[in-house]
Amino acid sequence: xxxxxxxxxxxxxxxxxxxxxxxxxxxxxxxxxxxxxxxxxxxxxxxxxxxxxxxxxxxxxxxxxxxxxxxxxxxxxxxxxxxxxxxxxxxxxxxxxxxxxxxxxxxxxxxxxxxxxxxxxxxxxxxxxxxxxxxxxxxxxxxxxxxxxxxxxxxxxxxxxxxxxxxxxxxxxxxxxxxxxxxxxxxxxxxxxxxxxxxxxxxxxxxxxxxxxxxxxxxxxxxxxxxxxxxxxxxxxxxxxxxxxxxxxxxxxxxxxxxxxxxxxxxxxxxxxxxxxxxxxxxxxxxxxxxxxxxxxxxxxxxxxxxxxxxxxxxxxxxxxxxxxxxxxxxxxxxxxxxxxxxxxxxxxxxxxxxxxxxxxxxxxxxxxxxxxxxxxxxxxxxxxxxxxxxxxxxxxxxxxxxxxxxxxxxxxxxxxx
Numbered sequence: 001x002x003x004x005x006x007x008x009x010x011x012x013x014x015x016x017x018x019x020x021x022x023x024x025x026x027x028x029x030x031x032x033x034x035x036x037x038x039x040x041x042x043x044x045x046x047x048x049x050x051x052x053x054x055x056x057x058x059x060x061x062x063x064x065x066x067x068x069x070x071x072x073x074x075x076x077x078x079x080x081x082x083x084x085x086x087x088x089x090x091x092x093x094x095x096x097x098x099x100x101x102x103x104x105x106x107x108x109x110x111x112x113x114x115x116x117x118x119x120x121x122x123x124x125x126x127x128x129x130x131x132x133x134x135x136x137x138x139x140x141x142x143x144x145x146x147x148x149x150x151x152x153x154x155x156x157x158x159x160x161x162x163x164x165x166x167x168x169x170x171x172x173x174x175x176x177x178x179x180x181x182x183x184x185x186x187x188x189x190x191x192x193x194x195x196x197x198x199x200x201x202x203x204x205x206x207x208x209x210x211x212x213x214x215x216x217x218x219x220x221x222x223x224x225x226x227x228x229x230x231x232x233x234x235x236x237x238x239x240x241x242x243x244x245x246x247x248x249x250x251x252x253x254x255x256x257x258x259x260x261x262x263x264x265x266x267x268x269x270x271x272x273x274x275x276x277x278x279x280x281x282x283x284x285x286x287x288x289x290x291x292x293x294x295x296x297x298x299x300x301x302x303x304x305x306x307x308x309x310x311x312x313x314x315x316x317x318x319x320x321x322x323x324x325x326x327x328x329x330x331x332x333x334x335x336x337x338x339x340x341x342x343x344x345x346x347x348x349x350x351x352x353x354x355x356x357x358x359x360x361x362x363x364x365x366x367x368x369x370x371x372x373x374x375x376x377x378x379x380x381x382x383x384x385x386x387x388x389x390x391x392x393x394x395x396x397x398x399x400x401x402x403x404x405x406x407x408x409x410x411x412x413x414x415x416x417x418x
Contacts, residue, residue: 019058020176059158066103076092114205116170120171126296150260150267176198212264221392224278307329322372
């Protein structure tokens with residue numbers, strides 16, 4: 001295209017939203033590290049058996065198109081005038097291509113088709129036992145729908161029809177929900193297999209709930225916060241969430257979006273605003289339970305961030321390479337998943353740690369020396385701990401620090417990780 005741009009190129013993001021995917025369990029197995037299996041003739045019989053399941057509805061949304069010429073004009077205004085030989089690649093090509101890929105991913109996420117399975121997965125996976133009574137689950141789903149209608153993610157995002165009870169009935173009809181009845185009513189829960197599978201459907205909409213979930217996290221450890229405090233801590237954490245989840249808002253737009261969410265929280269009774277300060281509801285109230293469930297949507301992502309920083313700080317300056325830190329993070333995440341019952345395969349996905357470490361480098365938080373070893377600002381520990389206290393429970397922080405200290409001692413005792 002750089003050598004011959006007479007034919008215009010337009011990238012049109014197409015979001016296809018499934019309520020059940022045929023290869024869901026295979027995908028999750030590979031995410032956990034299982035080797036990719038070769039197809040065989042016997043797999044046909046497995047597929048035939050799987051086709052007996054109810055697959056629900058498929059939604060197709062189109063995102064905002066990206067015209068390549070306009071993108072290049074913005075990124076490299078003089079691209080048309082550069083001399084390009086048959087094999088010559090301009091120095092800016094790789095970085096510009098990377099930014100184009102990020103733009104496509106963000107536009108794709110803007111076109112998300114949110115379905116009942118996404119929302120039920122998000123709600124139940126945000127509880128300790130992946131279970132809620134039917135009335136509580138309906139209230140949580142109604143809250144999600146109300147919040148998303150009040151603060152739409154983008155003009156291209158679509159929501160399912162019906163209220164919380166209609167969404168529950170739909171997901172039950174797909175045999176993705178289990179039910180237990182007692183004298184007090186019905187409990188809806190995810191069995192072990194479906195709980196792991198449903199992480200896929202939750203993750204498909206996590207970018208939409210990341211910001212409101214982060215705001216809810218602040219009020220798990222703090223009973224009151226000013227707008228200035230909320231903006232400061234959100235701005236500190238947002239670049240890493242945005243980079244991992246391809247969230248649409250720039251830092252310039254962030255303050256306005258935060259204000260919209262805080263207003264929606266107050267309108268729904270999740271927060272109170274008095275004398276210039278936001279106050280959380282009483283811990284014994286239904287509103288606080290709803291706020292807590294919302295906060296847990298992004299909790300594991302924040303734990304992964306804190307994990308990487310803790311390992312880096314305990315290992316010390318100029319000790320680990322980026323690859324070595326990535327390996328340590330993966331091992332530590334696997335251990336924590338056992339200790340805390342975290343059965344989400346993406347919790348110890350290497351690529352997510354790699355992406356976070358790269359974002360730290362891009363943000364200038366980390367640097368590499370001539371030997372490829374990582375260094376960081378002396379204030380990183382205080383800054384990371386201050387942010388972590390706002391968003392992570394004390395027991396989780398303590399557990400992460402203990403495991404990080406143990407792993408770092410092993411690294412220092414062994415040969416350096418390269």
